Amino acid sequence: xxxxxxxxxxxxxxxxxxxxxxxxxxxxxxxxxxxxxxxxxxxxxxxxxxxxxxxxxxxxxxxxxxxxxxxxxxxxxxxxxxxxxxxxxxxxxxxxxxxxxxxxxxxxxxxxxxxxxxxxxxxxxxxxxxxxxxxxxxxxxxxxxxxxxxxxxxxxxxxxxxxxxxxxxxxxxxxxxxxxxxxxxxxxxxxxxxxxxxxxxxxxxxxxxxxxxxxxxxxxxxxxxxxxxxxxxxxxxxxxxxxxxxxxxxxxxxxxxxxxxxxxxxxxxxxxxxxxxxxxxxxxxxxxxxxxxxxxxxxxxxxxxxxxxxxxxxxxxxxxxxxxxxxxxxxxxxxxxxxxxxxxxxxxxxxxxxxxxxxxxxxxxxxxxxxxxxxxxxxxxxxxxxxxxxxxxxxxxxxxxxxxxxxxxxxxxxxxxxxxxxxxxxxxxxxxxxxx
RNA sequence: GCGGGCGUCGCCAAGUGGUUAAGGCAGCGGCUUGUGGCGCCGCUAUUCGGGGGUUCGAAUCCCCUCGCUCGCCCCA
Numbered sequence: 001x002x003x004x005x006x007x008x009x010x011x012x013x014x015x016x017x018x019x020x021x022x023x024x025x026x027x028x029x030x031x032x033x034x035x036x037x038x039x040x041x042x043x044x045x046x047x048x049x050x051x052x053x054x055x056x057x058x059x060x061x062x063x064x065x066x067x068x069x070x071x072x073x074x075x076x077x078x079x080x081x082x083x084x085x086x087x088x089x090x091x092x093x094x095x096x097x098x099x100x101x102x103x104x105x106x107x108x109x110x111x112x113x114x115x116x117x118x119x120x121x122x123x124x125x126x127x128x129x130x131x132x133x134x135x136x137x138x139x140x141x142x143x144x145x146x147x148x149x150x151x152x153x154x155x156x157x158x159x160x161x162x163x164x165x166x167x168x169x170x171x172x173x174x175x176x177x178x179x180x181x182x183x184x185x186x187x188x189x190x191x192x193x194x195x196x197x198x199x200x201x202x203x204x205x206x207x208x209x210x211x212x213x214x215x216x217x218x219x220x221x222x223x224x225x226x227x228x229x230x231x232x233x234x235x236x237x238x239x240x241x242x243x244x245x246x247x248x249x250x251x252x253x254x255x256x257x258x259x260x261x262x263x264x265x266x267x268x269x270x271x272x273x274x275x276x277x278x279x280x281x282x283x284x285x286x287x288x289x290x291x292x293x294x295x296x297x298x299x300x301x302x303x304x305x306x307x308x309x310x311x312x313x314x315x316x317x318x319x320x321x322x323x324x325x326x327x328x329x330x331x332x333x334x335x336x337x338x339x340x341x342x343x344x345x346x347x348x349x350x351x352x353x354x355x356x357x358x359x360x361x362x363x364x365x366x367x368x369x370x371x372x373x374x375x376x377x378x379x380x381x382x383x384x385x386x387x388x389x390x391x392x393x394x395x396x397x398x399x400x401x402x403x404x405x406x407x408x409x410x411x412x413x414x415x416x417x418x419x420x421x422x423x424x425x426x427x428x429x430x431x432x433x434x435x436x
Numbered sequence: 437g438c439g440g441g442c443g444u445c446g447c448c449a450a451g452u453g454g455u456u457a458a459g460g461c462a463g464c465g466g467c468u469u470g471u472g473g474c475g476c477c478g479c480u481a482u483u484c485g486g487g488g489g490u491u492c493g494a495a496u497c498c499c500c501u502c503g504c505u506c507g508c509c510c511c512a
Contacts (some may be wrong), residue, residue, distance in 0.1 A: 082511095
């Protein structure tokens with residue numbers, strides 16, 4: 001293949017998709033605004049150490065999925081694989097945490113060096129929320145409902161909210177020992193993968209998709225049983241708040257999540273319409289991270305939502321229900337007016353009137369090809385504009401344009417009546433007419 | 437990193453060893469230099485992801501390579 005191509009897993013967003021993305025982003029921004037969140041934008045590139053310390057050396061993300069290189073100043077740099085570590089770093093760096101609780105949202109590209117497949121790319125996009133400095137069980141529910149409400153508002157169907165509690169560090173340490181002991185006694189029944197994890201990251205074995213392992217795990221001790229009374233109580237409180245908010249949730253005791261910084265509440269919002277990559281949104285509590293990165297002990301909670309996966313769900317929802325809100329979000333804008341013009345004087349006038357109508361707020365497409373009228377009409381039809389404004393030299397001479405309504409099909413039997421003339425200097429009148 | 441499937445025009449796609457590489461959509465031009473969606477006519481791949489080999493002859497067989505895709509792993 002001699003033709004230059006984008007890198008594997010790096011995807012172009014073409015115009016038919018960018019309009020949908022903008023629509024989704026604007027709905028999200030509005031939700032965040034009403035929740036009192038502020039946007040934060042951090043660099044795409046950070047010191048490798050930030051992610052190594054924040055996410056955890058033993059995790060897959062850090063161990064094998066990062067885009068890392070050494071820059072000209074001999075620093076090890078990494079393209080961000082997720083947003084949370086950077087947000088915490090920025091809050092710390094600028095002393096934001098000493099000003100009380102901080103509520104952020106962010107969005108943008110993330111990078112993970114993985115084999116692409118359905119719902120998984122090397123450069124992908126997330127929008128996310130981080131609540132820093134708030135530790136109540138109530139805030140867990142408040143932040144989760146933000147994600148849930150956004151998805152519901154966008155018209156996504158068939159979502160499941162799965163939640164679990166990972167307890168405290170001590171809870172996990174205690175459980176880890178129990179689990180390792182239990183699994184070691186049955187190590188002959190483990191697959192290679194699980195055996196490898198036994199000592200690096202045993203909790204992740206719980207998440208295995210291997211049916212044999214799942215079967216075996218049926219009788220394993222669960223994390224929930226190992227939780228302290230306080231941790232259990234806290235988690236129950238979160239569940240009560242979710243119920244009060246009428247968010248249906250399912251306890252998933254195997255839900256562990258792959259980033260080291262999570263503790264207590266962890267959750268995922270999944271759909272059965274995403275193939276193997278079922279999670280559209282995931283997050284949880286990460287009370288230890290701020291300290292881990294050199295800050296004061298600070299409770300925190302957040303989530304990230306995958307834009308590409310969300311778009312997949314929106315497409316599915318729109319095709320099932322063409323009148324629903326998902327379909328509305330997917331619809332692209334069409335021009336109000338297409339200016340058909342030909343002739344020296346007419347073309348000059350058309351340029352000016354197009355400019356004036358745009359200034360007045362209409363979506364106007366100007367044909368500047370100088371092609372024959374029938375060509376221009378053909379393009380006007382294809383542009384899906386509501387109206388055509390026709391200006392030839394006759395009209396230009398009189399300072400008028402012909403308005404033609406394009407939304408009704410012409411047939412042989414019903415040739416379109418020729419429309420109406422309208423003064424070109426009456427811009428507000430034109431705008432009113434087009435807007436109806 | 438490991439498996440499976442696939443690669444013929446911008447898109448969909450026929451062709452499975454004999455030579456002129458169907459067809460549809462889209463695009464462009466014309467019928468139509470003043471009125472679109474319908475119709476009719478014409479044009480658009482010396483070439484089948486790339487390289488090498490077998491053969492008198494290859495899009496069709498073999499080898500290598502690149503890419504896409506789905507799954508494992510992991511996660512958004």
